[in-house]
Amino acid sequence: MSDLVERFTAIVGPQGLVSDAAAVQALATDWRKRYAGAPLAVLKPATVEEVSAILRLATETRTAIVPQGGNTGLCGGATPDTSGQQVIVNLSRMRRVSNVDAIGNTISVEAGCTLAEVQRAAEEVDRLFPLSLASEGSCEIGGNLSTNAGGVHVLRYGTMRDLVLGLQVVLPSGEIWDGLRGLRKDNTGYDLKQLFIGAEGTLGIITAAVLKLFPKPKTKAIALAAFDTPQEALALLAHVQSTCGDRLTAFELMSAPCLALVRKHFAQIPPPFERSYSQYALIELSDCAQGDLDEMLQDALGDALDGGLIRDAVLADSLRQASDLWALRENISEAQAAEGKNIKHDISLPVASIADFIRDTDAELKRAYPHVRMVVFGHLGDGNLHYNVSAPEGVANGDFLREQPIINRIVHDAVHRFGGSISAEHGLGQYKREEILRYKSAVEMELMRTLKRSLDPLGIMNPGKVL
Numbered sequence: 001m002s003d004l005v006e007r008f009t010a011i012v013g014p015q016g017l018v019s020d021a022a023a024v025q026a027l028a029t030d031w032r033k034r035y036a037g038a039p040l041a042v043l044k045p046a047t048v049e050e051v052s053a054i055l056r057l058a059t060e061t062r063t064a065i066v067p068q069g070g071n072t073g074l075c076g077g078a079t080p081d082t083s084g085q086q087v088i089v090n091l092s093r094m095r096r097v098s099n100v101d102a103i104g105n106t107i108s109v110e111a112g113c114t115l116a117e118v119q120r121a122a123e124e125v126d127r128l129f130p131l132s133l134a135s136e137g138s139c140e141i142g143g144n145l146s147t148n149a150g151g152v153h154v155l156r157y158g159t160m161r162d163l164v165l166g167l168q169v170v171l172p173s174g175e176i177w178d179g180l181r182g183l184r185k186d187n188t189g190y191d192l193k194q195l196f197i198g199a200e201g202t203l204g205i206i207t208a209a210v211l212k213l214f215p216k217p218k219t220k221a222i223a224l225a226a227f228d229t230p231q232e233a234l235a236l237l238a239h240v241q242s243t244c245g246d247r248l249t250a251f252e253l254m255s256a257p258c259l260a261l262v263r264k265h266f267a268q269i270p271p272p273f274e275r276s277y278s279q280y281a282l283i284e285l286s287d288c289a290q291g292d293l294d295e296m297l298q299d300a301l302g303d304a305l306d307g308g309l310i311r312d313a314v315l316a317d318s319l320r321q322a323s324d325l326w327a328l329r330e331n332i333s334e335a336q337a338a339e340g341k342n343i344k345h346d347i348s349l350p351v352a353s354i355a356d357f358i359r360d361t362d363a364e365l366k367r368a369y370p371h372v373r374m375v376v377f378g379h380l381g382d383g384n385l386h387y388n389v390s391a392p393e394g395v396a397n398g399d400f401l402r403e404q405p406i407i408n409r410i411v412h413d414a415v416h417r418f419g420g421s422i423s424a425e426h427g428l429g430q431y432k433r434e435e436i437l438r439y440k441s442a443v444e445m446e447l448m449r450t451l452k453r454s455l456d457p458l459g460i461m462n463p464g465k466v467l
């Protein structure tokens with residue numbers, strides 16, 4: 001063990017140093033297995049004081065720090081480089097829930113709590129913490145904050161940024177900023193917490209947060225609608241919003257290849273229809289008051305069917321069927337991973353222009369690569385698409401991945417033309433760090449660099465990510 005690793009270990013104790021080689025390798029590799037680093041050490045501090053001491057030592061020794069939560073991020077943000085000089089600081093041991101307040105509707109948690117643990121703690125007091133991702137069993141609140149995670153309920157409740165009242169952050173110097181306030185109103189200057197949300201660990205380490213809770217929905221209705229085009233999806237979205245108002249909690253678009261992939265790799269999930277269609281939307285309504293949401297959704301879909309907006313629909317008539325319909329959506333990422341690598345784009349667009357974007361960009365890609373398979377799904381209500389491009393049948397994934405720079409250029413230039421963003425919810429990490437330079441203005445990039453320099457003058461926080 002080097003002297004430096006010994007000094008870090010003295011802070012966290014032997015139980016706070018990951019020494020098993022396989023465990024180190026797993027934490028030094030990202031979820032998609034696109035990046036594999038070689039860290040100097042992997043530390044798991046147990047308290048904010050330990051995190052502070054780690055960063056003080058890192059500042060003294062100019063050691064680069066890579067903060068890490070559940071390591072489910074999709075842009076390589078939590079993966080160190082291969083220099084053998086960077087230290088991973090994994091927050092998973094800091095998982096205390098200190099206060100669940102059903103009157104103020106707040107919950108105070110440490111950064112290493114998994115999202116699922118926070119959801120459960122809220123449920124115990126008949127409240128809802130609405131962030132919901134397919135990775136919720138593993139991803140952690142610190143990671144959710146640092147990526148400004150989105151997920152399936154943004155339409156109704158917003159992204160992680162909208163769900164936070166206060167933060168505790170350890171700055172690169174080791175100083176602790178205690179901003180753990182649960183206030184709904186606080187106009188006393190700059191909203192500092194927002195700087196750290198979405199910063200992907202480049203400005204400091206988030207150690208705890210006060211989050212917002214909501215009344216827990218008492219009723220839900222879930223349906224899958226089938227139709228021909230994304231244009232119809234937009235018309236259906238507008239129709240459901242008009243008829244069901246803010247009870248609309250999720251509106252998820254899936255193209256036919258997404259469902260085919262899920263059915264191939266998760267054959268236990270029953271097919272929703274006897275035949276396949278080009279496009280599907282998973283729709284969820286929820287309400288805190290008792291009432292017949294099934295009837296409301298059935299009426300909305302019945303009108304859509306009569307008006308020729310959709311071709312078919314199935315309304316879940318049991319909890320089992322509801323979870324099967326959600327499983328079709330939630331397993332798309334896993335099914336893609338099982339099928340092999342494809343070329344992914346997590347993009348956002350003005351909602352009304354999504355159909356035009358898909359039409360134009362699909363056509364451009366198919367001109368360049370005939371028979372390419374479009375695995376397109378996403379949170380349509382938020383304008384967020386996972387616009388993924390898979391190799392034509394019979395073409396090896398490896399050969400196809402070589403086309404990634406050309407395909408990224410086609411897709412991201414189109415996103416820019418339509419006034420969108422090349423990262424909707426996954427962040428930039430190391431994956432899109434270069435790409436963003438093409439689309440953000442020089443003024444915006446320089447403002448970001450100014451913030452980085454003033455908070456992390458030595459550049460020890462997660463170097464090589466975002467900027």
Ligand SMILES: Cc1cc2nc3c(=O)[nH]c(=O)nc-3n(C[C@H](O)[C@H](O)[C@H](O)COP(=O)(O)OP(=O)(O)OC[C@H]3O[C@@H](n4cnc5c(N)ncnc54)[C@H](O)[C@@H]3O)c2cc1C
Binds near residue numbers: 334
């Ligand atoms: C199957 C699957 C489905 C997913 N679905 C969604 C989805 O619907 N919506 C969505 O937004 N994302 C989704 N994700 C991506 C991922 O789960 C989120 O980005 C999540 O918020 C990452 O949390 P994490 O704890 O795993 O963070 P990590 O992967 O460990 O880290 C992510 C970034 O945050 C930084 N970081 C982590 N913890 C801290 C901390 N305490 N302080 C400072 N910086 C920190 C890291 O350095 C890194 O840059 C999905 C991922 C998978 C595997």
